Amino acid sequence: MATSTVNAKFALGKVVATAGALEALAACGQTPAEFLDRHVCGDWGIVSPGDGQLNDAALVNGDRILSAYDMANGKRLWIITEADRRSTCVLLPSEY
Numbered sequence: 001m002a003t004s005t006v007n008a009k010f011a012l013g014k015v016v017a018t019a020g021a022l023e024a025l026a027a028c029g030q031t032p033a034e035f036l037d038r039h040v041c042g043d044w045g046i047v048s049p050g051d052g053q054l055n056d057a058a059l060v061n062g063d064r065i066l067s068a069y070d071m072a073n074g075k076r077l078w079i080i081t082e083a084d085r086r087s088t089c090v091l092l093p094s095e096y
Contacts, residue, residue, distance in 0.1 A: 007041045008040045008041065009040065009041060009042045009059055010040065010059060010065065010081065010085060011085045012036065012039075012040055012081060012085075012087075012088040013081070013082070013084075013085050013086040013087045013088055014086065014087045014088070015032070015036065015087070015088045015089075015090070016087065016088070016089050016090070017032050017089070017090035017091070018089070018090070018091040018092065018095045020091070020092045020094070020095050021077060021090045021091050021092050021095070022090075024071060024073065024075045024077070024092060025071060025077070027073055028071050028072040028073035028075075029072065030071055030072055032090045035067075035069050035077055035079060035090065036079065036088070036090070038067070038069065039065070039067040039079045039081070039088070042055075042056075042059070043067070044065075044066075044067045044068070045067045045068045045069040045070075046068050046069065046070060047066065047067060047068050051066060055067070058083075062083055062084075062085075063083050064080060064081065064082055064083045065080070065081040066078060066079070066080050067079045067080075068093075075092065076092065076093050077090065077091075077092065078090075078091050078092070078093055078096065079091075
C-alpha cells in the first residue's frame, strides 16, 4: 500500500489492513492509500479534539497515533500507528 511521504510527519512502518477494512473500502471504491496519506500528514480525521491533541503530542513523545475517517459508504475506518512506529494498521472499529 503505497502512500505519499512528501509531507509525512512520522514513519508508518509496515502497513497492514484487516480483511474487513479492505472489503469496506472496496465496496465504496476507495483505497487505503487516500486515508494513509491523510494520517501520515497529520490530518487525524474525525477524532475528538482531545484525541487530536494526543496525536499531536505523540509526534513529539512517540506515543501511538489514532486517526478516524468516514468512508463514502458511511462506515468508519481507523488507522493506528504503533508507538514504536514499526507498524500501522488500517481497520474497522469493530475489529479492534
